[in-house]
Amino acid sequence: MKKKQKRKKPYLLFIAPGFILYTVFIIFPILFILYLCLFKWSGLGPMTFVGLDNFKTLFNSPRIAPTFWHALGNNLKYLLCVWFIITPVQFLLAYLFYLKIPFYKYYKLMIFMPYVISSTIVSFFATMIFNPSIGFLNEFLTNIGLSHLTGAWLGDPNLAFKIMIIIIIWQGSGSGMMIFYANMMDIPTEIIEASRIDGCSEAQRFWNILLPLSLPSCASIIVMSSIWALGIFDIPFILGGSSGGVSNSLDFVTMVFYRYTFGNVLNGKSDLGFGAAISVAMFIIIVIVTLVQNKILSKFEYDN
């Protein structure tokens, strides 16, 4: 027994550097955030213990709680878009390229290209397109005699979220599409050949071969996109400003966190304890969503 333990020691030494760094940079900060959420602290000077007051404020304050729940609602709305719009679009695009539609190489390049551009830059140019006073879209509509169609776009609470989703699809669909495409290309040709010999139609091949065999990659894409959806910040921040856009239509939990944790540059009232409470609440929500999602997606695994 003693000998066995001794033999393990070299392996412990191997994992030690990584473990130490992981503990210092991941575990300790998480523990510190759990501790910090019980205090009121501007980042300087003594920390004041407030117990669970930060959570009470977050969930009960008549000013902050509606903002937080609304922002969380936007996160969940975006999550639904990932499941039911963005991922299916990515899959459909990959399928079209798999079918080798005319000029598919050109389209593939064009669809993937925006993915390499930073989302900050994409969002900035989007504001230049949708700006109601100096933006390209209203200018174009006016010049072709359709001035009655001009609008506030990102300033319209009914349109802002939809525009953001369109921008995200335009910019980000290339990544998931490439994973789906690679997955489809990996499907053994024998299976496809056999289906052809058996007289399978294209639709039957899609529903009975391509779709089931793409489900594992679908699960990975959904998990990654969902985590991203719950932490989205840069695109809505640039499109709607730090206040979360008109009627908070582009407000997300990370932006609520940003506003209350760091404050404005001119006023600068920061509250790191309250920010930590938002982080903890968000962490719990992400864990719940991920567990539910994993439970559902586990059915898509090969061995099931």
Add this chain to the structure above:
Amino acid sequence: MKLKKLIAIGLAVVMTASVLGGCGKSKSSDETAAAGSTVESTGETGTTAETGDVSKDISGTLTIWEHATSFEDSLKAIIDGYNELYPNVEVEYEIKSDTYYSLLTTSIQAGEAPDLFWTNGTATSNMADLVSNNALLDLTGIVDYSALAKDALYLGEVNDAMYSVPWMTFDTRACYYNKDIFEENGWTVPATFSEFENLLKEQKAAGYIPISLCPNDSWSILFFFEPLLAAMDPVYTKGLADYSVKATDKPVTDALNKALEWAKAGYFGDNYLGVSNNDAQDLAFTTGKAVMEVAGSWEMSTFEANNPDLNYGAFQIPAEDGTTGMVGTFANGFSVYKDTQNLEAAEAFIQYCATLNAQTLWVQNQGGVSGTPDIPSSNEVANEIADCDNTYTSWQSVLSGYVKEGESATTLWEDVSPKLFSGDISVDELLSEIAKVMQ
């Protein structure tokens, strides 16, 4: 087996050493730099700045933090002026923008703060917080403030001691207008509030956006609202100076309702809710889409950067009796970090900031409104802004100065005011929220 064990231990040591070595290396180089720049204070600083003699005795590096890119040119000019007197001091600067105060407090907490940094002085509570946390150097007796306007010194004073050097730029608000569009349409600068409202109507009828406004940014709303309030009720606005009027009295309700009335009339453009930030607000004015913009005097450098050919002027929105007033305060400048590694150079820099030469450089590079007759404004538009009958305390400084202990009316304004124009909150609801936290 033994050999394997030795190799394993060796590799683990190498990996750990290389990782930690990487971290340690940058720290030690910082330490070297810091150590190299540490000098004892001689107590003679300020002398060179005042006399204009060149001093090669002071050396090392200084780091300065500013909060907005619109101050970069002025800061560069100040650094150049300082380096003429102290050629052996290397001055670096960083513009921190959005999360400025958060970065500053983190750097102070970590003991890595810049040698000098901007704060908003006593206009907000941040500088007092830094003083109470023993982070700022007491400049009383170190800096000679005699070249500065006495009215500005309150910005740097906490508990009867001085902690910053204010700038002699008067941070005011004004109504900027596109002179070419005015000329093309035969419009003139209005003399009364009614004339101003008629002008808005005419501009709208002519197919222009009369005023560029971002309704989603609390500060853009504030800097538009304050001159409007002063024009609509100069007597009330005068009362803000000593808080003989409340921040939520009826004139404030009337001014905010007037802003909403103008929004409904299309005076900010039909689709103004889509103007998502202050940059977009400025761009609509500088590209000539909007005829006017009501904003801070510090925006002039942005206008000129956006469109150097813009032919623009400025006026104060007039009251009904024809008088005009300027809302604003002096601008605050730098403070010195108490544990600066180069105290002598930092003291020399802050003393230099308090000289007439440095103040002139700052005001004139900023193109701002001068707050003292000793410094002429370099910008014709700044003179137009200052050409008025009265000077008023800003409504925002009342929000900061007369708030209940532990509350922040400014944060409340930041939070709630963007909901005003979208109709998510009424003027009465907004002001009743603010009234709850005011003294």
